[in-house]
Amino acid sequence: xxEPVTIKDIAKALGLxxxxxxxxxxxxxxxxxxxxxxxxxxxxxxxxxPNPIALSLKERxxxxxxxxxxxxxNSYFSQAINGIESIAYDRGYHVILxxxxxxxxxxxxxxxxxxxxxxxxxxxxxxxxxKDISHLKxxxxxxxxxxxxxxxxEEINTHKVIxxxxxxxxxxxxxxxxxxxxxxxxxxxxxxxxISIERLSGYEAALQDHGLSVNNDYIKHCPHGGMIYEETExxxxxxxxxxxxxxxxxxxxxxxxxxxxxxxxxxxxxxxDDMAIAGFSNSDVLDLFNPSLxxxxxxxxxxxxxxxxxxxQLIEAKYPVxxxxxxxxxxxLFVRNA
Amino acid sequence: xxEPVTIKDIAKALGLxxxxxxxxxxxxxxxxxxxxxxxxxxxxxxxxxPNPIALSLKERxxxxxxxxxxxxxNSYFSQAINGIESIAYDRGYHVILxxxxxxxxxxxxxxxxxxxxxxxxxxxxxxxxxKDISHLKxxxxxxxxxxxxxxxxEEINTHKVIxxxxxxxxxxxxxxxxxxxxxxxxxxxxxxxxISIERLSGYEAALQDHGLSVNNDYIKHCPHGGMIYEETExxxxxxxxxxxxxxxxxxxxxxxxxxxxxxxxxxxxxxxDDMAIAGFSNSDVLDLFNPSLxxxxxxxxxxxxxxxxxxxQLIEAKYPVxxxxxxxxxxxLFVRNA
DNA sequence: TAAATTTGTGCAATCGTTCCCGACAACGTT
DNA sequence: AACGTTGTCGGGAACGATTGCACAAATTTA
Numbered sequence: 225x226x227e228p229v230t231i232k233d234i235a236k237a238l239g240l241x242x243x244x245x246x247x248x249x250x251x252x253x254x255x256x257x258x259x260x261x262x263x264x265x266x267x268x269x270x271x272x273x274p275n276p277i278a279l280s281l282k283e284r285x286x287x288x289x290x291x292x293x294x295x296x297x298n299s300y301f302s303q304a305i306n307g308i309e310s311i312a313y314d315r316g317y318h319v320i321l322x323x324x325x326x327x328x329x330x331x332x333x334x335x336x337x338x339x340x341x342x343x344x345x346x347x348x349x350x351x352x353x354x355k356d357i358s359h360l361k362x363x364x365x366x367x368x369x370x371x372x373x374x375x376x377x378e379e380i381n382t383h384k385v386i387x388x389x390x391x392x393x394x395x396x397x398x399x400x401x402x403x404x405x406x407x408x409x410x411x412x413x414x415x416x417x418x419i420s421i422e423r424l425s426g427y428e429a430a431l432q433d434h435g436l437s438v439n440n441d442y443i444k445h446c447p448h449g450g451m452i453y454e455e456t457e458x459x460x461x462x463x464x465x466x467x468x469x470x471x472x473x474x475x476x477x478x479x480x481x482x483x484x485x486x487x488x489x490x491x492x493x494x495x496x497d498d499m500a501i502a503g504f505s506n507s508d509v510l511d512l513f514n515p516s517l518x519x520x521x522x523x524x525x526x527x528x529x530x531x532x533x534x535x536x537q538l539i540e541a542k543y544p545v546x547x548x549x550x551x552x553x554x555x556x557l558f559v560r561n562a
Numbered sequence: 563x564x565e566p567v568t569i570k571d572i573a574k575a576l577g578l579x580x581x582x583x584x585x586x587x588x589x590x591x592x593x594x595x596x597x598x599x600x601x602x603x604x605x606x607x608x609x610x611x612p613n614p615i616a617l618s619l620k621e622r623x624x625x626x627x628x629x630x631x632x633x634x635x636n637s638y639f640s641q642a643i644n645g646i647e648s649i650a651y652d653r654g655y656h657v658i659l660x661x662x663x664x665x666x667x668x669x670x671x672x673x674x675x676x677x678x679x680x681x682x683x684x685x686x687x688x689x690x691x692x693k694d695i696s697h698l699k700x701x702x703x704x705x706x707x708x709x710x711x712x713x714x715x716e717e718i719n720t721h722k723v724i725x726x727x728x729x730x731x732x733x734x735x736x737x738x739x740x741x742x743x744x745x746x747x748x749x750x751x752x753x754x755x756x757i758s759i760e761r762l763s764g765y766e767a768a769l770q771d772h773g774l775s776v777n778n779d780y781i782k783h784c785p786h787g788g789m790i791y792e793e794t795e796x797x798x799x800x801x802x803x804x805x806x807x808x809x810x811x812x813x814x815x816x817x818x819x820x821x822x823x824x825x826x827x828x829x830x831x832x833x834x835d836d837m838a839i840a841g842f843s844n845s846d847v848l849d850l851f852n853p854s855l856x857x858x859x860x861x862x863x864x865x866x867x868x869x870x871x872x873x874x875q876l877i878e879a880k881y882p883v884x885x886x887x888x889x890x891x892x893x894x895l896f897v898r899n900a
Numbered sequence: 901t902a903a904a905t906t907t908g909t910g911c912a913a914t915c916g917t918t919c920c921c922g923a924c925a926a927c928g929t930t
Numbered sequence: 931a932a933c934g935t936t937g938t939c940g941g942g943a944a945c946g947a948t949t950g951c952a953c954a955a956a957t958t959t960a
Binding site: 240241242243244247253254255256259278280281282283284 | 937939941942
């Protein structure tokens with residue numbers, strides 16, 4: 225089967241030692257031009273490719289980074305992965321994917337798996353179920369570079385890249401208020417997620433700045449982040465059953481936003497008459513939805529790019545990095561049906 | 563930084579040789595129970611993890627598979643990747659992603675890159691631009707296991723997993739005919755792609771079986787498969803400019819289908835009055851679209867799973883496999899706006 | 901009791917590559 | 931003429947793990 229040609233084969237064929245061949249290929253100054261040319265020509269002729277695994281063993285690095293996201297089939301993450309991949313390949317790194325499907329257990333298993341397969345670093349967006357992050361803290365303490373994006377763990381001191389969730393949430397909520405809605409509910413995912421906290425805070429700030437009070441009955445959490453239709457539906461039904469039924473909802477997630485529209489369709493809730501919606505989403509076909517959706521769009525591609533650049537910087541740093549930064553990128557509000 | 567514990571550390575600490583430790587960890591019968599227990603206990607205590615790279619070098623396999631798709635941010639592929647990942651992780655393989663963005667050059671580079679990083683096998687769906695497949699043939703001839711899915715290369719003799727594109731296209735076209743349309747156009751991607759050929763053939767068969775003739779002016783190719791809005795728009799404009807303007811379009815791809823709806827929206831073409839559409843798409847929020855879309859859905863997750871199973875079977879085969887099969891999975895027709 | 905066998909362990913090669921040393925010419929310097 | 935430089939190259943250890951073989955000690959067999 226598939227017998228790759230090694231440096232030894234070249235050495236034997238040319239009557240040289242492996243060290244000379246190695247040096248010739250790496251273009252060291254201490255090899256004569258003649259020998260160098262001979263080796264390079266022959267190497268090209270027989271199609272020599274250095275064995276990356278042997279290199280990895282020697283250099284103690286694998287030139288690959290692990291990515292932990294909840295779901296690839298999610299427009300935000302697939303765009304972020306696009307950004308990750310664009311940088312990684314340029315820098316010669318492989319991208320190894322893993323999905324948590326919003327499950328804490330799968331997150332632990334995947335992180336362990338990636339670490340044991342010796343990735344050089346980790347790009348992590350936490351699952352919605354994750355509360356305990358010791359599986360990551362442990363690896364980070366041991367020296368494994370980690371960069372968080374989107375759903376970050378504040379307890380771990382490292383680089384983080386996120387969207388300006390608070391501002392985005394504020395703008396979306398303010399837009400609803402400007403459009404005349406006063407009883408604005410908030411549908412979000414699990415309450416410990418960084419993005420949930422930030423978006424909730426933006427929502428509350430917008431209400432307060434416009435003289436509206438925050439009603440806790442109006443705030444509903446979906447721990448599975450819209451992955452389970454029934455969960456989303458039941459939360460919306462709870463909102464509808466309130467005495468003072470809300471007239472608008474600010475939805476805090478991609479899957480939740482489309483999930484919301486599905487529920488509306490099934491329950492025959494017309495929008496925006498019965499209820500208006502504004503929500504976070506990175507879907508690129510939102511214009512085609514009916515009812516159409518005013519949305520907050522995150523610069524997912526940019527976030528992925530930045531996070532990867534920062535991770536590679538950590539990986540390739542000569543001295544341990546002590547100063548970490550959190551990059552916050554602005555979101556964009558797309559007003560539709562306005 | 564991060565100094566992983568090796569088998570040597572254990573050997574030194576316990577006053578044994580590395581071979582004994584290795585054998586104890588692998589639970590060989592020729593190690594005494596006492597030594598075995600001592601080694602196992604100590605290994606657990608200090609958290610020993612075997613170095614996968616050293617293993618790879620020795621075993622000459624990396625336990626990773628490369629995946630080549632056009633775009634992750636595409637519902638069909640993200641679902642397929644989901645299926646790929648589910649099997650791969652179960653079997654202890656890593657999934658290394660790469661995207662061609664429908665470009666032949668990027669496909670060549672990515673395939674080369676993956677091969678040089680010694681993946682154990684390749685899961686490939688060709689880019690829409692790819693006509694020459696010598697970059698794959700070369701690797702395949704050298705013995706690298708490859709399994710194609712979705713967009714396959716007939717010239718390479720290996721396993722293939724596809725949807726029943728012809729039948730799916732037939733059903734969608736027949737549905738349009740049953741709905742009363744007679745001048746049915748066909749919008750598809752580049753003409754050399756296997757899926758284009760098969761879907762075209764199903765489209766033509768449906769027309770003929772219902773006594774309609776095939777009009778070549780009605781068949782439009784978008785070489786970029788819907789990645790470029792202007793391309794899609796211009797093709798649709800060509801259709802609209804025909805003397806006998808079509809009254810329906812059968813669209814042969816995910817991105818093309820949503821692209822088509824965008825064009826309709828921008829050109830103020832109302833559906834289905836001005837033009838009806840039925841198309842291939844795996845988007846899971848199609849119900850929310852307006853106008854809604856009758857669609858052919860492929861079992862993307864299943865296709866990914868099957869392809870991965872077949873690839874791992876090839877990788878782990880003791881003797882070279884000579885018999886290859888092509889699995890064809892049925893599509894599902896979702897009738898909407900009917 | 902001596903020989904044969906079993907049991908438990910260590911040595912060393914191997915995977916492909918790099919790199920520290922050391923060897924040994926052919927020079928140039930005093 | 932003796933010595934130091936410089937330019938080329940090879941030997942061999944190392945990265946972490948596995949494994950065939952050798953070998954001692956313990957046990958069984960003749």
